[in-house]
Amino acid sequence: DSGVTQTPKHLITATGQRVTLRCSPRSGDLSVYWYQQSLDQGLQFLIQYYNGEERAKGNILERFSAQQFPDLHSELNLSSLELGDSALYFCASSVGYGRDEQFFGPGTRLTVL
Amino acid sequence: GEDVEQSLFLSVREGDSSVINCTYTDSSSTYLYWYKQEPGAGLQLLTYIFSNMDMKQDQRLTVLLNKKDKHLSLRIADTQTGDSAIYFCAESRGSGGGADGLTFGKGTHLIIQP
Numbered sequence: 001d002s003g004v005t006q007t008p009k010h011l012i013t014a015t016g017q018r019v020t021l022r023c024s025p026r027s028g029d030l031s032v033y034w035y036q037q038s039l040d041q042g043l044q045f046l047i048q049y050y051n052g053e054e055r056a057k058g059n060i061l062e063r064f065s066a067q068q069f070p071d072l073h074s075e076l077n078l079s080s081l082e083l084g085d086s087a088l089y090f091c092a093s094s095v096g097y098g099r100d101e102q103f104f105g106p107g108t109r110l111t112v113l
Numbered sequence: 114g115e116d117v118e119q120s121l122f123l124s125v126r127e128g129d130s131s132v133i134n135c136t137y138t139d140s141s142s143t144y145l146y147w148y149k150q151e152p153g154a155g156l157q158l159l160t161y162i163f164s165n166m167d168m169k170q171d172q173r174l175t176v177l178l179n180k181k182d183k184h185l186s187l188r189i190a191d192t193q194t195g196d197s198a199i200y201f202c203a204e205s206r207g208s209g210g211g212a213d214g215l216t217f218g219k220g221t222h223l224i225i226q227p
Contacts, residue, residue: 045214
């Protein structure tokens with residue numbers, strides 16, 4: 001158990017809908033990262049927040065957004081969902097940023113029908 | 114470029130050593146990681162190596178880094194059935210501006226034969 005929690009574990013929704021994925025980092029960690037794992041694209045970095053502020057952006061679509069709250073939990077919002085958005089979404093956390101070790105949560109499996 | 118490449122499958126006999134290889138293209142990478150993913154689970158960090166090191170050993174795991182060829186390998190000694198998983202190589206430049214996010218390879222499925 002990495003100490004990173006994600007909810008829900010599974011999510012099934014329809015095209016065009018909007019969903020919110022939630023992540024609680026390990027106690028004491030200030031950075032939260034979001035990754036998408038799909039069969040065709042593999043594991044891709046989406047976005048990082050550090051202490052409430054956006055720090056780095058990866059391959060995140062404009063339909064997706066995220067935020068980190070004062071209690072350091074983070075939410076990833078996915079809107080206008082398409083079939084291709086079906087994937088495993090992982091959250092990771094680290095103490096700081098840069099070279100700090102990232103600990104991954106168990107993931108949320110999103111299925112778009 | 115930031116591509117990280119790995120072969121998709123590796124099959125070894127129980128008790129033998131497994132060697133999983135990875136090549137990366139970004140010469141500014143400062144940290145290289147090996148993660149393990151078991152079915153239905155998240156990613157577990159196995160080990161990492163700084164780019165100024167050539168080798169790191171941690172119990173049954175040995176990481177070798179060839180900076181000239183941008184080649185990283187993970188050797189698992191005395192492979193057991195519990196080692197069956199997908200192994201991901203990842204790199205990080207650790208200097209911000211998007212580089213804090215790890216760049217992963219597609220993963221190598223390690224298959225253990227009895």
